[in-house]
Amino acid sequence: MSATSKPSLAKHLSFPERSVLAQFAWISLFAAATAAGARFEIPHYPVPYTLQTLVVLLAGAFLGARNGAFSQLLYLAVGIIGAPVFASGGFGIARLIGPTGGYLLAFPVAAAVVGFMVEQRKSLPWLLASMATGLLVIFTSGTLHLFAFYTHDLGTAVSSGFLIFSWWDLLKLTAAVMIYREIAKRWPRLG
DSSP states (O other), X not given: OOTTTSOOHXXXXXXXXXXXXXXXXXXXXXHHHHHHHHHSOBOOSSSOBOSHHHHHHHHHHHHHHHHHHHHHHHHHHHHHTTOOOBGGGBOSTHHHHSTTHHHHXXXXXXXXXXXXXXXXXXXXXXXXXXXXXXXXXXXXXXXXXXXIIIIOOHHHHHHHHTGGGHHHHHHHHHHHHHHHHHHHHHSGGGO
């Protein structure tokens, strides 16, 4: 098959597709990927280690601010109505009130922040700053939620809700940046 007759993968995978159906498909895909990220879990009390934040960062970077946020809102809505998409197969509104609630509620905001920042520039330092800012949104919300509703001690909340995850999320930040840059390099229309 010649190169001219071969359909472009980027054409079929285009994120900025104007079709509402195509946008909904990408939003749904990232919502499902966030749910899958919750299944990769290392139990830890009060908040487990998962891969969800990796997907949140990528949703914002690839889908942009609006659709990245929509993907995470869809993820939360599906979990609230009863699908077991949260960590440990959890579901329901109680998960948003529980220890992980602050993190979960920050997902749409973080995806929007990452998407907005990546839409401005795509240099490596800016991409790192964008995704680090998204993680900061998630961990600030999660830590404050733990402090306000569970630990009532800021030091304990910071220790068990932020510092304990530093190494893990540094790995996820690095992976998200590498994944985004590699896909954007191979298929420029996706980045």
